Amino acid sequence: MSIEKLFDSFSSQRVLIIGDVMLDSHIWGSADRISPEAPVPVVQVKKKDFRLGGAGNVAVNIAALGAEAVLCAFVGDDDSGQRIHQLMEELGMTRDGIVVSTHRPSTVKTRVIASHQQVVRIDEESDLEAHPEEEKQLWQRIEKLLPTCQVVIFEDYDKGVLNDHIIAKTVALASQLKIPTVVDPKKRNFLSYKEVTLFKPNLKELREGLKIEVAAANLDQVKAASKLLRQKLNAQGVMVTLSEHGVFIDYQGSQVKLPAHAREIADVSGAGDTVVSVASLCTALQCNAKLIAELSNLAGGLVCQHVGVVPINKEELRQEALKLLSGS
Numbered sequence: 500m501s502i503e504k505l506f507d508s509f510s511s512q513r514v515l516i517i518g519d520v521m522l523d524s525h526i527w528g529s530a531d532r533i534s535p536e537a538p539v540p541v542v543q544v545k546k547k548d549f550r551l552g553g554a555g556n557v558a559v560n561i562a563a564l565g566a567e568a569v570l571c572a573f574v575g576d577d578d579s580g581q582r583i584h585q586l587m588e589e590l591g592m593t594r595d596g597i598v599v600s601t602h603r604p605s606t607v608k609t610r611v612i613a614s615h616q617q618v619v620r621i622d623e624e625s626d627l628e629a630h631p632e633e634e635k636q637l638w639q640r641i642e643k644l645l646p647t648c649q650v651v652i653f654e655d656y657d658k659g660v661l662n663d664h665i666i667a668k669t670v671a672l673a674s675q676l677k678i679p680t681v682v683d684p685k686k687r688n689f690l691s692y693k694e695v696t697l698f699k700p701n702l703k704e705l706r707e708g709l710k711i712e713v714a715a716a717n718l719d720q721v722k723a724a725s726k727l728l729r730q731k732l733n734a735q736g737v738m739v740t741l742s743e744h745g746v747f748i749d750y751q752g753s754q755v756k757l758p759a760h761a762r763e764i765a766d767v768s769g770a771g772d773t774v775v776s777v778a779s780l781c782t783a784l785q786c787n788a789k790l791i792a793e794l795s796n797l798a799g800g801l802v803c804q805h806v807g808v809v810p811i812n813k814e815e816l817r818q819e820a821l822k823l824l825s826g827s
Contacts (some may be wrong), residue, residue, distance in 0.1 A: 500786065500790075501563060501817070502821050502824060503669050503799060503817075503821070504819070505781070505784060505786065505790075505794075506560065506565075506754070506813070506820075507592060509564045509565040509566050509706075509780050509784075509813075510565040510566060510781055510783050511567060511649075512559075512567070512568055512650065512783050512784070513566065513568075513647060513648045513649055514565045514567065514568055514593075514648060514649065514651075514652060514779060514780070514783070515569050515571060515596075515641070515643060515645055515648040515650070515651045515652070516554050516558050516561065516568060516569065516570050516571065516572075516652045516654055516783050516817045517554070517571040517572070517596075517651065517652070517653055517654070517660070517661065517665070518553065518554035518557075518570035518571075518572060518652070518654030518655055518656065518657075518660055518661060518683075519553045519554055519556075519572065519573075519606060519654065519655065519656035519657075519658035519660050519661075519670065520551065520552075520553050520573070520574060520583060520597075520606070521551075521552035521554075521555060521605075521607065521608055521624075521656070521658075522549060522552060522553045522555075522571055522579045522582055522583055522586075522606065522607045522608070522611040523549070523551065523555075523556070523610070524547065524548075524549050524607060524608065524610070525547065525548050525549075525609075525610050525612060526542070526544055526609065526610070526611045526699075527544070527545050527546045527547070527611055527612050527613075528543045528544040528545045528546075528611070528612070528655050529541040529542070529543050529545065529614060529630050530542050530543070530613035530614055530618065530643040530652050531543070537698050539616070539815055540613060540618060541544050542611055542618060543660045545614055547572060548817045549582055549586065550586070550750075550793030551583065551586050551590075551655050551774075553589075553606065553654065553658075554570060554572055554652075554654035554656075554660075555570065555572075555574045555583065555586075556613045556810070557588065557652060557654045557683070557772045557775060557776050558570050558590075558770040558776075559651075559810045560772055560776035560810045561776050561779075561780070562590060562592070562774050562810075563811055563812070563813055564761040564776060564777065564780060564811065564813050565811040565813060566571055566603050566780055567579075567677070568592055569592075569644055569647075569648060569797040570587070570594075570596050570597060571595055571596035571597075571637060571640050571644065571679060572596065572601060572637075572660055572662055573596070573597075573598050573599075573600045573629065573633065573637070573659075574597055574598060574599055574600065574605045575599075575600055575603055575604040575605035575606055576599050576600065576601050576603055576700065578609050579601060579623075580598050580605040580618045582773070582776075583597075583605060583743040583799060584597070589770040592662055592728050594642070595640065595643075595644060596640045597640075597719035598633055598636045598637050598640065600629075600673065601815070602627075602628070602633065603625040603627060603676050604623060604625055605718055606623070606624040606625075606656075606658055607622070607623040607624070608620060608621070608622050608623075608624075609621040609622075609623075610741055617825075618705045624658060625658070625659065626657055626658050627660050627710065627765075628659050628662060629658050629660060629662065629665075634662070634664070634665065637660070638664075638665060638667065638668060638709075638795050639757065640668055641665070641672075641805055642672065643677065645669065645672055645676070646655055646672075646676055646678075648678065648762070648784035649678065649680060649783045650679050650680075650681060650779050650780070651669065651673050651678060651679070651681070651684065652680075652681050652682075652775060652779050653666065653669075653680065653681070653682045653683065653684075653692065653695075654683050654758075654772070654775070654777075655682070655683060655684050655685045655687075655688055655749070656685055657685040657686060657687045657688075661688055662688065662691075663688070663691050666688060666691050666692055667691070667693070668707055669671075669678060670692070670693065670694055670695055670765065674694065676796035679696035679697070679779075679782050679783055680693075680695040680697075680735075681693075681695070681696060681697045681698075681699065681736075681775060681778060681779040681782055682697070682698045682699060683699050683771060684698065684700050684704055685704065685709065685773070686704070686707050686708065686739045689704065689707070690708065690731060690732065692732055692734070693732055693733055693734075694733050694734065694803050695734050695735070696731070696734070696735045696736065696782060697734070697735065697736045697737070697738060697750060697778060697779075697782050698728065698729075698734045698735075698736070698737050698738070699737075699738045699739075699740070699771075699775050699778060699821060700728075700740075701740045701741075701742070702715050702740070702741050702742065702744075703723075705728065705739055707760040708728070709724060709731075711724060711727075711728060714772070715741045715742065715744040716744055718747070718756055720745050721739060721741070721756070722747070722754060723750070724739075725747060725749045725754075726749065728792075729749060733751065735751070736748065736749060736750030736751065736788070736797075737749050737750070738750065738778060738791070738792060740764065740774055740796075740799065741759075742759070742772065743759050744758070745758040745759040745796060746759075746795065746796045746799075747792075748773075748788045748789075748791060748792040749788075750788040750791065751788050751790065752786065753787065753788035755789045755792050756786055757792050757793060757796050758821075759796065760798060761796065769774045770800075770802050771799070771813045773798050773799055773801075773802045773810070774795045774796075774798060775795075775818075776778065776798075776811070777795045777798040777799075777811070779792050781794055782803035787814070789807045790824070792819060793820075793823075794816075794824065795806075795819060795821055797816065797823065797824070798811050798816050801815060801816060801819065802826040808824050
């Protein structure tokens with residue numbers, strides 16, 4: 500499939516994103532002096548903004564690529580939950596998959612950015628397992644929405660939305676309907692994602708999940724760890740992001756290692772969300788391993804050039820892909 504045709508095909512995809520939605524709050528300012536109260540910078544606030552984060556940022560990236568994003572997640576019965584609803588409405592996203600929880604607060608991550616650098620991050624969250632009644636409500640939404648989608652993304656931040664039961668039932672239903680499943684994992688459920696289509700850890704998650712040492716620059720170690728992981732999960736494919744060392748994919752009988760593109764890195768926040776968004780659409784459209792890795796790798800690098808959590812710019816990605824990847 501040509502790059503142009505692939506990008507045009509993104510708009511035909513509906514993507515179910517199950518996981519931990521968050522509210523990303525940014526406080527932008529300048530820091531010109533140190534506080535007399537403690538050895539910390541004093542940030543003079545210039546502006547504040549709110550964006551969807553976590554699984555919400557994946558949804559924003561999916562929408563930015565032209566596809567339809569459907570979120571299945573919990574939000575708290577609080578002001579931050581209301582703001583998440585408002586942001587989804589402004590972006591034209593359905594709220595059919597959202598369960599309002601009375602047992603947990605909305606997850607909020609506040610980043611203070613001064614002079615183009617992140618100074619501190621403040622987290623408000625709960626990582627407790629889902630309340631049984633709310634888990635039941637979540638499954639009812641998944642069961643209803645999944646058959647209307649072309650691919651499922653598990654966006655796991657270990658905040659309690661995803662557990663063994665939800666994962667197993669979702670993968671079984673998706674498999675029955677021949678809908679691919681793509682995973683952006685965290686530590687708690689790392690080995691629970693049995694028989695998924697594509698499993699996408701970063702190097703740190705790979706090391707922690709398998710409890711082995713893997714050097715990013717040692718391709719043999721990366722290959723061996725990916726093979727072990729694929730066997731443990733009985734997954735069709737594994738794609739490991741290696742930060743400045745690029746990406747490695749083992750999928751459909753192909754193993755491909757790609758270097759990172761040389762860029763001026765401003766902020767890595769949200770890059771993994773962008774990578775899994777692009778990889779999922781490419782997987783749904785039956786791209787080969789090399790193209791999945793190349794386009795995902797390219798997209799992840801592009802968003803790292805911006806400060807803060809920002810979605811991929813589809814046209815920028817298209818132009819870079821046409822320049823660098825034509826003929827893949």
